[in-house]
Amino acid sequence: MKNAEKLNGTVALITGASSGIGQATAIRLADLGANVALVARRQDRLESLANRIAAAGGTALVIAADITDSHEAEHVVDQVIERFGRLDTLVNAAGLMLNGPSVESPLEEWDRMVDVNLRGLMYLTKQALPHLLQAVTSSPRAVADVVNISSVAGRIAAPQVAIYNATKFAVTAATEAWRQEFTKQSLRFSVIEPGATATELFEQKDGQWEGFTSMFGEVERLHAEDIADAAAFIVTNPRRVAINEIVVRPTDQP
Template sequence: MFEKLDRTVALVTGASSGIGRASALRLAKAGASVGLVARRAGRLEALATEIREAGGAALAIAADITSAQEAAGVVARTVSELGGLDTLVNAAGLMLNGPSIESPLDEWDRMVAINLCGLMYVTKAALPHLVEAAAGSPRRVADVVNISSVAGRFAASQVAIYSATKFAVTAATEAWRQEFAKRSVRFSVIEPGATATELFEQKAGQWEGFTSMFGEVEQMHPEDIAEAVAFIVTNPRRVAINEIVVRPTDQA
């Protein structure tokens, strides 16, 4: 028996595209009011309008979560304007892979900043509100869902720093899961395989590397991962889904 998310509030980072956008739409469909966070304000406003026109509630917040101050502000606005915080989906991500000698150090720094630091900053700010929601809401549970990657389970050539950030996300999620289990805040990590998002458009040449690695694999859609997010957070309080690895059928 899966539960509706009526009268709950979700915050989704990376909501302007890909898995973040799809997750926001899916959680809104389940009944949650959704805070939408990314840097591209125009896309966020369009998504908020789409959710509202479908009968949901949404708040668009343009911010750079690699700033701890802005990340805290995102959480504060969500709580203030939507009335609380029950679910956090950390979906913001950056992938800038390539040969390590040629790759600029700035690209490595940027991946660490968004994939790891941004996730940490938002989670840190959200934790008191999630604990409060778990203690006082009718569902008696709150959720954090972190989007990692199969690259956070298996390292590959020319993917060193991206993999490092995703290994860290998976490890941090498990540590937080243990820390907050007795306080009814569920921590879950989703590790997708090849998914058709804008990640491969973030740096020239990445698509060619992808095709040489995965050939003619039929990629998953962002909506496929959003279904995994919804599966996690709509389970009743007694059920905690700790980790989901999901790959395309054709991906070895």
């Protein structure tokens, strides 16, 4: 896009940064000049990613945390502000998918999806809001962004996907409600809804990819970098342009 802006001098916080879409987005935003805060539970993977970003000339802060704990989420944002003094972009990419027959599925798995997909996103967003609004007033770009990674499962329900559907419908709805609330303050809220993507999401529970192929056939899945490109497109637009929602499906996925 010819009007895309570089992110030099800005700070981006990315959850789920230890793998998949979060990792790819962190690399992409760092390439565009942002200082990036990498948040996930697996510190070794975060350290490896931070080294990769540093080797490419970027700056990364590693924060190993469980954002499903509201106090840890608060501490994450505090560490970002302590290190960088600002926060311009929040990408909520942490996600968990544990689908299967509802009768057999353990209640613990449902709780975990609600905790990661919804509560973690909610806690980080709540803590980040004052700093994002402050960044609007002090940035030459005069805008800040929250990008939430939902799913096509946040648009269309399917059997054996009830709780994952519920969390992703909630993410999509909350993003739109926040968009309306903060649009006059130049804080943009956007949601990306990927289809089948080649990440660890399908590996989080045995049989999930087989269940997907039984419904849709063998499709060529998206790459995490495809979704990272969508996130970069959103946040590099000038202040006048707000991308509210992006749906990205594999070409072969119905």
